Amino acid sequence: MNVIYFAWVRERIGIPQEKVETQATTVNDLIAELRAREERYEAAFADITALRVALDQELADFDAPLEGVREVAFFPPMTGG
Amino acid sequence: MNVIYFAWVRERIGIPQEKVETQATTVNDLIAELRAREERYEAAFADITALRVALDQELADFDAPLEGVREVAFFPPMTGG
């Protein structure tokens, strides 16, 4: 699964995207796995309320299932306009 | 006093403006004088709720005093924009 990071999430993790092999069934599970990896992931995902997630380029909830999903993106609340 | 007419008020009365010698003390008095003159004034002023008045180029009420006023304008509700 392709995992993409934007804005300060990208900066904290240090890379814009990566391939992740996972058995996680929900976004929350995936986040738990990533946080357990390294300090920089822990720093990025520490406060989930400051984050948003998109699954295959559609905004989603953190308890959404990952089955069939090819692209997960994490980012802070958007500031367009 | 200069009296000016716009839109269908002008069309009904048949002239865009005229000098009026009057002792009328309010707009209502002036209207009563004009209505008494001729049928075309009666036609223009028959329904006062369909009219607006400006005194010296400021919107005013029909019971406003005419003392010191140099220009009275009668017209239908505005349709700008």
Next chain:
Amino acid sequence: MLVRVQADLFDAGAELNSFSQGRTDVGAIVSFTGVVRDTDGNLQEMLIEHYPGMTSKAITKITEEAIARWSLTDALVIHRYGPLKPGAPIMMVATAAAHRAAAFEAADFLMDYLKSRAPFWKKEVTDQGADWVAAKDADEDALKRW
């Protein structure tokens, strides 16, 4: 602040650009353009009459009120009179502010007030004849929002 009352055609895009030009203290610019709409496909022209002595004064007063109330950086109003063809611009308003809410609200306010308080009267000429456009109760009611 710029207020113009004119018979001539204006170029809304060029006016918007010159209004926006060279500002770094502004975050939001809203423009409104009113266009002669041919509702039933039989409009030949729209005639706009106005009260020359009062028009600029009335528009300036309304615009100054909008600038003060929404702390606008600037505002622009252009309104035409005379005979206009379908599709032609009748008037435009532009507002510049730090934030979008002020720019939107002030432009909306300006339109409501220009509609019912600036001395213009529209007459539509169709193949059936010519008729003065009646003021709508809804337009008068819209003023109560402010």
Next chain:
Amino acid sequence: MLVRVQADLFDAGAELNSFSQGRTDVGAIVSFTGVVRDTDGNLQEMLIEHYPGMTSKAITKITEEAIARWSLTDALVIHRYGPLKPGAPIMMVATAAAHRAAAFEAADFLMDYLKSRAPFWKKEVTDQGADWVAAKDADEDALKRW
């Protein structure tokens, strides 16, 4: 409907004119232009990051919703990304409708949704360093109006 996501500068006036061109079924055109604002006089540039795979899709969805809900004749959204200088246009929205209320409301709605639902992130670079612009609670709350 026209949706464009681009790094290049755009000319808001020219876009407004080409959006408005040759329509006789429209009475009201509203435009909004967002500009890089230098609040404290020390902004060097604004960097706008976006999510290329999602941006156009998200904007198109929001714009289609606005067109349907307000029966717009047409709508336009242009949004830039990359480094932008103070005073530069960031984005614009334009709406065309028969009447002014629909054009105003739809543009206001589009701005609220683009602000919080289109995948852009702003970073301000000043002489004190660089900082991501925080989303405001008020922007999220603004969505509840619709």
